[in-house]
Amino acid sequence: MGAQVRKTGLPGGSGGPSGGEHSAIDAGAGQRIRAYCCDIDAALTRVGTRPAAVSELLGSIRDDGPAFLVGSLAAGLGNRGSDIDVNVFCAEPTGEAPMMFFLGQTSVDVQLYATEESRRIVAALATDRVAFAGSVCALGPPPELKTQRRISRWLTACPFTSSQAPVFEDAEAELALAALVRGALENLVRAGYAALVLEPLGAASEVAWRRAGRAVIETLARGRGDVFIGEKWLVARAARCGVDRALVRRAFEVSCSEELAGVLRTAGLPQLELSELVSLAGAAPLEEFALAGRSWTLLGGARLLPGSPGDLSAERLASEGGPGLAEALAEGALAVAVDHHALDEVLRSCAA
Secondary structure, X not given: OOOXXXXXXXXXXXXXXXXXXXXXXXXXXXXXXXXXXXXXXXHHHOOOOOHHHHHHHHHHHHHOOOEEEEOOOOOOOOOOOOOEEEEEEEOOOOOOOOEEEEEOOEEEEEEEEEOOHHHHHHHOOOOOEEEEOOEEXXXXXXXXXXXXXXXXXXXXXXXXXXXXXXXXXXXXXXXXXHHHHHHHHHHHHHHHHHXXXXXXXXXXXXXXXXXXXXXXXXXXXXXXXXXXXXXXHHHHHHHHOOOOHHHHXXXXXXXXXXXXXXXXXXXXXXXXXXXXXXXXXXXXXXXXXXXXXXXXEEEOOOEEEEOOHHHHOHHHHHHHOHHHHXXXXXXXXXXXXXXXXXXXXXXXXXXX
């Protein structure tokens, strides 16, 4: 008898939470995402090896539970110099610290995760979502960036054997995709606002505007199901998921708010009133420090900035604006936080 393919998500996975005001808006999410992934033989051929060689190298680790190739190779983006990244799901992982092996000159990085980790992550995702960027976007905050990266790797993971189910079932993949699109959109909001605030600083603003432009392309790519998070692969991802090359060029050369608005318009994304979608907060503890008869602020126990902590309060700088706000943001004294409720309302109005 041949091996049976399990019909549940990776081990013990359920179909993920369902319900909410928008619960079945992108049923093809899992299929779209997998269209950009390699099978494991093709992926490992890029680094001159085969699954059997990797399995032999890992030895008894392969007996701990289902193993998946993850990372750029699994996502169809790696090259001859890429590492081989393997995640193994087991009942009792010894920790999340990676183990390193070598297959010839190629590094093989292995990380163990608890069997229920994928289910735990999905259970924490927002369940309500709306149509956005040709896909879906979650209503509610996305997980932290570290978790977004983990989700993106598991959505694009290649099983070592054909009898293994994917890490996420299709219903779970839909929720995960919506969370990643929301994460990209919130990064776009933060990047755009930072660029707006940094305009008085000249060159720093130019870099920030280009970052905001790249965030537009990241949002489009994720919406099309190309979800692997990796800055160096953004151009390749945009090309293979069909983002217009002229639009990519324009986005990468954005230098002001008007140009960003034009790129958003061409991309079919909503215009964003950036200052209405964020709030400012202290990014690190501020302590007053006296030196040479002057007041200084010790930022996060590591850096000295001129003036007292009161001069760097988020409320004061936000009300005054101008170079002081720009410098505080550039120095890391302030952090930009997205107003999740306000962004939800933008998304609802676009989907209406």
